[in-house]
Amino acid sequence: MSRTVIVVIDGFGIGAMPDAGTLRPGDLAADTCGHVLDHCREALGRPLRLPALGALGLGLVHPHPDLARRTSLPLAVGRAALGYPGADTFAGHQTMMGADFSRVTVARLAEHLSDVTAALKSAGHLVEPLDGRPLLVVDGAVLVHDNLEADPGINWNASGRLDDLPFDGILAIARTVRTVAPVARVIAVGGHADGPLAAYVRAGDGGTTGLDTPASGFYRNGGLQVRHLGADIDHDRQLPNLAARSGIPVTLIGKAADILASEAAVRRPAVATADVLAHTLEAVRAGVDGLVVANVQETDLAGHQQDTERYGRILEQTDAGLAALTGLLDRDGDRLIVTGDHGNDPTIGHAYHTREYVPVLMYRAGATGVKLLPDAPSLADVGAMAAASLGLDLG
Structure with a gap:
């Protein structure tokens, strides 16, 4: 067994999916990551300080002049389509954990x-x-x-x-x-x-x-x-419950503690990014093998507020936490997966989520080199990667 940590940066997209303009044509220009980087460079007079995300390969899946293109870490990196209709946190997390959320009932x-x-x-x-x-x-x-x-x-x-x-x-x-x-x-x-x-x-x-x-x-x-x-979905087939039934400890942090189902999980709900990161680091420092799923929510809140500078500050805060996490996951087989659940471009002109690809950045302790992954058709691939690292099969 190993330690596998999934950090979902809520609302962190890296460019519009081909069908992003179906509801709002302007969303075809969505690029949460790129637009936040561009805006903050101009507003702050400096690029955002994101060394950990750069080292984790963000610049390999989102080529941007403010992101590093080289890394010495052992990685598997790519991007994922959402795999569910619209752009929604609940549907995103449920899909990521293995539920079939392809049919969402829409009703006013x-x-x-x-x-x-x-x-x-x-x-x-x-x-x-x-x-x-x-x-x-x-x-x-x-x-x-x-x-x-x-x-x-x-x-x-x-x-x-x-x-x-x-x-x-x-x-x-x-x-x-x-x-x-x-x-x-x-x-x-x-x-x-x-x-x-x-x-x-x-x-x-x-x-x-x-x-x-x-x-x-x-x-x-x-x-x-x-x-x-x-909505009523089959949670028994999702990663947290599958891990718990196999005797693997599960910790859910931030919004993940609110929206993922697992009676056996330790829950650490939090909204403030500092608290989410502190709980995540605490879970890893405990040294117990298992699964940790954490959600950084304040990026999404900044997107809804269309506050690009706040979004950038939270990204920098998150980056510092990711650097600390990478340093702690030092056993062969340990994994850190950084991803998103949808986009939320604060520059797009509205306060809705945006339908974007999300990064899939996996640090692989004990491995060598950088593996470039093909585009994943669904966030379910992220959960499958985490399951494989724990010796499980989501089916």
Whole structure:
């Protein structure tokens, strides 16, 4: 057995997939990595400091003048298509871990208001529409609405201010919505807003209506709590459960702790990048063989905020953590896989995810040379690589 660590840099794409313009034609120009590098060089007067990502081969799969093209590390590097419709964190992680997520049900909340209202009322909640618009106010405090940060109809949210009620109350409402929701995710979101949530409701694309979460201040004001309630899929065949059944310890960190299913896993939920990296380093320093899956979420949040400089700062912070991880994974057979789940180009002109290829950068302790991988058709290939390093077969 060995130590295998997957670090998902959320929203870190390296160029548009051929079908990226199907929903938004402008997305064919998406390049999260390249545009962040270009913008930050101009804004900061220097290139981003990403020596670890350079050493891990990012410049080999995304040729950019600010990225190193040479490395002395033993690597296998390439890029992966997403392997699922749209560009979504939940679907991306589930696909990566081995679930068949090729069919995602798309539905606007407006099409299911009666079912959602009935379920919430049966659970004892007070439910009313907000000013005649197709979203619901539950118990006078929580908005149930279309998610405006993913492609239209992929996800619904239950959002509330933690000043008005504890997160457990928001989560309970989200769980009730989940019982009747046909969409990929119902997301419970609690935070501290700049004002009443109704002031930040707007129309989105494709007939959606919801809370403009970035504008509300939830991402800026600290204390953010999020729980992702996914569609019913077969988790038993996914990598975390397969590893656990084989006696391999599993640790899930950051957003991965919220959206991946494994009762046996140690969970370390966190949003702040410093906390995600600290938990990941702690898991590796423990010296126990096993699987660690970590998600760096704040890159994705910066993309949604269209804050390119913040995205660059988080990349630099992540890079320092990757350098430390590489130094710790020193046993023959240890593996570090750095990838993404979709793109989120902060320069593209909207706050949605972008449908991009993602890097697949695998450090192979004890190996030699650099192996260039062909384009993978799906993020499932990333999970299969991790499974192989642990002596498992995802099938």
